[in-house]
Amino acid sequence: MEQERFKEVLRERGLKVTNQRLLVLETIASHPGEHLTAEEIYELAKEQYPEIGLATIYRTVQVLVELNVIDKVSFDDGFVRYELGNAKADSRHHHHHAICQECGRVLAFEGDLLETLEQALYDTMGFVVTDHEVKLTGYCRDCIKRKGQENMEEFN
Amino acid sequence: MEQERFKEVLRERGLKVTNQRLLVLETIASHPGEHLTAEEIYELAKEQYPEIGLATIYRTVQVLVELNVIDKVSFDDGFVRYELGNAKADSRHHHHHAICQECGRVLAFEGDLLETLEQALYDTMGFVVTDHEVKLTGYCRDCIKRKGQENMEEFN
DNA sequence: ATCAATGCAAAGGTTTTGCAAAAAT
DNA sequence: ATTTTTGCAAAACCTTTGCATTGAT
Numbered sequence: 586m587e588q589e590r591f592k593e594v595l596r597e598r599g600l601k602v603t604n605q606r607l608l609v610l611e612t613i614a615s616h617p618g619e620h621l622t623a624e625e626i627y628e629l630a631k632e633q634y635p636e637i638g639l640a641t642i643y644r645t646v647q648v649l650v651e652l653n654v655i656d657k658v659s660f661d662d663g664f665v666r667y668e669l670g671n672a673k674a675d676s677r678h679h680h681h682h683a684i685c686q687e688c689g690r691v692l693a694f695e696g697d698l699l700e701t702l703e704q705a706l707y708d709t710m711g712f713v714v715t716d717h718e719v720k721l722t723g724y725c726r727d728c729i730k731r732k733g734q735e736n737m738e739e740f741n
Numbered sequence: 742m743e744q745e746r747f748k749e750v751l752r753e754r755g756l757k758v759t760n761q762r763l764l765v766l767e768t769i770a771s772h773p774g775e776h777l778t779a780e781e782i783y784e785l786a787k788e789q790y791p792e793i794g795l796a797t798i799y800r801t802v803q804v805l806v807e808l809n810v811i812d813k814v815s816f817d818d819g820f821v822r823y824e825l826g827n828a829k830a831d832s833r834h835h836h837h838h839a840i841c842q843e844c845g846r847v848l849a850f851e852g853d854l855l856e857t858l859e860q861a862l863y864d865t866m867g868f869v870v871t872d873h874e875v876k877l878t879g880y881c882r883d884c885i886k887r888k889g890q891e892n893m894e895e896f897n
Numbered sequence: 898a899t900c901a902a903t904g905c906a907a908a909g910g911t912t913t914t915g916c917a918a919a920a921a922t
Numbered sequence: 923a924t925t926t927t928t929g930c931a932a933a934a935c936c937t938t939t940g941c942a943t944t945g946a947t
Contacts, residue, residue: 601901601946623937638904643937645902659815663912663936683868692866703877710848711882712839718876721859726867757921757926779912794929799912819911819937903944913934920927 587614594652608634609645613655613669620658620666620691658718660684660691681719687728743770750808764790765801769811769825776814776822776847814874816840816847837875843884 591610592602600606612629613621621629627642646667649655656670660682683692703714724732747766748758756762768785769777777785783798802823805811812826816838839848859870880888 596947599901603902603946605903636904640905640938641903657817659817661813661815661821665936683862683866683870685868686871692862692868694862694866699875699877702875706839706848706850706877710839710850711885712841712848712877712879713885714839714877714879715842716878718878719855719858720874720876721855721862721868721870722872722874723868723870729867729869752922755926759921759927761928792929796913796930797928800927821911899947901944901946903942905941905943907938907940909936909938911935911937913932915932916930918928918930920925922923922925 591654594654598652600648604634605630605637605641606645606648608637609642610649610654613649613667617669618693620660620668622664622666624664626667658682660689660720662689681721683721683723683725685725685728686722687724687732690725690727692725747810750810754808756804760790761786761793761797762801762804764793765798766805766810769805769823773825774849776816776824778820778822780820782823814838816845816876818845837877839877839879839881841881841884842878843880843888846881846883848881 588607588611591607595602595606608630609626612626616629623639623642623646626646627637627639630637630642646655646657649667650657653670655667658666658668660666680693680695683694685691699714699717699719703717706712706714744763744767747763751758751762764786765782768782772785779795779798779802782802783793783795786793786798802811802813805823806813809826811823814822814824816822836849836851839850841847855873855875859873862868862870
């Protein structure tokens with residue numbers, strides 16, 4: 586069970602296993618494919634634990650990021666968002682995001698096309714890559730369809 | 742001259758050409774390779790135009806981003822940063838960033854390795870990519886050298 | 898019993914907004 | 923003359939922090 590592993594990881598680092606920490610992780614884990622803000626996590630967590638505080642959410646996501654249990658992502662809308670990290674042995678195979686600038690929808694997709702790039706970076710500059718993030722912006726199929734009839738100028 | 746083109750673009754969109762807008766662009770343009778925050782732009786601009794306000798900087802960078810004259814980037818340090826966009830005919834050839842998590846240095850590099858990925862995204866999901874951003878994190882050569890002697894454990 | 902974690906409220910820091918004055922068309 | 927833009931200050935906003943209390947080991 587995933588939760589048991591999490592408890593172990595906490596103990597290994599001398600951190601305490603609390604209901605709040607379990608709940609925050611569970612909340613994020615139970616919303617796969619979403620990218621929750623601290624506030625959203627807070628609202629969801631409150632449903633199950635009304636006395637939880639927003640500050641605890643902020644402190645907990647920091648811990649979870651540090652433990653590599655969740656990933657921090659940002660779509661430049663003023664919010665930091667969190668999603669379950671794929672804590673594989675090789676943690677560098679994150680998925681990436683395509684953000685529709687019309688409707689804000691976020692498509693996630695896998696891709697390991699950066700290995701060549703990362704190798705080149707090491708060869709030329711001695712930079713060792715430990716993590717990467719690819720963010721694409723554009724227009725999703727639905728928005729293209731919907732706006733297509735009207736005026737393509739809007740797509741610049 | 743680049744500035745003339747900028748004036749044209751403003752007029753085309755019904756926006757007014759002001760000293761403040763020219764100055765903000767000039768300030769960013771005269772710091773190539775840097776990634777200035779609004780506050781930094783403000784301090785630099787004040788040297789030449791002391792009565793300029795911070796709110797003007799914020800409003801101006803919004804305009805510049807919308808006009809595709811500058812790009813918005815974030816290195817997750819709590820600041821939104823701005824750099825000159827390469828407003829080429831094909832504006833999709835942005836450069837990318839490798840951020841050292843030890844010293845915070847940012848290396849910029851070019852790379853067009855995403856074309857295959859973007860084509861695949863269109864073929865499978867109908868998503869049209871208009872822009873992309875690649876952010877790598879890791880350790881730069883100097884930090885590897887400096888820490889290398891001490892303790893490799895710190896690199897996880 | 899000890900030490901970390903929580904909740905609350907207050908503070909922090911960046912970015913936005915309201916509005917009258919100034920500037921551009 | 924009209925309409926946008928500016929500057930200032932205040933507000934809004936997300937996030938962090940201080941501190942006494944609670945909870946975990």
